[in-house]
Amino acid sequence: EDQVTQSPEALRLQEGESSSLNCSYTVSGLRGLFWYRQDPGKGPEFLFTLYSAGEEKEKERLKATLTKKESFLHITAPKPEDSATYLCAVLSGGYNKLIFGAGTRLAVHP
Amino acid sequence: GAGVSQSPSNKVTEKGKDVELRCDPISGHTALYWYRQSLGQGLEFLIYFQGNSAPDKSGLPSDRFSAERTGGSVSTLTIQRTQQEDSAVYLCASSVKEAGELFFGEGSRLTVL
Secondary structure, rough: OOEEEEEEEEEEOOOOEEEEEEEEEOOOOOEEEEEEEOOOOOOOEEEEEEEEOEEEEEEEEEEEEOOOOOEEEEEOOOOOOOEEEEEEEEEOOOOOOOOOOEEEEEEEEE | OOEEEEEOEEEOOOOOEEEEEEEEOOOOOEEEEEEEEEOOOOEEEEEEEEEOOOOOOOOOOOOEEEEEEOOOOOOOEEOOOOHHHOOOOEEEEEEEEOOOOEEEEOOEEHHHO
16 A cells, blocks of 8 residues: 655744755655645645656755655755645556645744 | 635535535646545545546545536535534645646635534
């Protein structure tokens, strides 16, 4: 059974304090790994897609990386506006549905 | 509209009543998904529509849940004889083709008393 586990559940950072969020996965035939951002009371917003081990994607202060077992979302010099829940999801096998992790709640304080 | 539209945004109902939740996807998006998000939990897949193909209903938790998509556009998720455990945010998403880069609506928050 496909599984996605995110850690930590919650993370508190000071503004400017860089850190990483982890997404580990167990799937049969990874077709893609996806990162989304979710603000309170809103639907998730797409950030990145990674397809193969070694791939990296960047957007502003965020960089996503992928290995054969996990993905990291690196946040460099975060700002309070980066506070949100970050969700990881996988697409596997012959299915067309994303399997989501429970998310990491990030709070960045000034 | 520019994005995925869901209604109602909030629904409070009594246990045993039926509810209908509506989703209007982005124009031109052929794939439509329903997910459920309970408090503090990740997103749980419910059902997937792609064009004229038979929907993937593998995530529906019981036969009280059903969904349809009319004319390849608007979708309605129906929950019959609601239970308290059905309380959650129901999210609809659409995409141009296959799953992955999904565009989500803001959700319908359902509270069953």
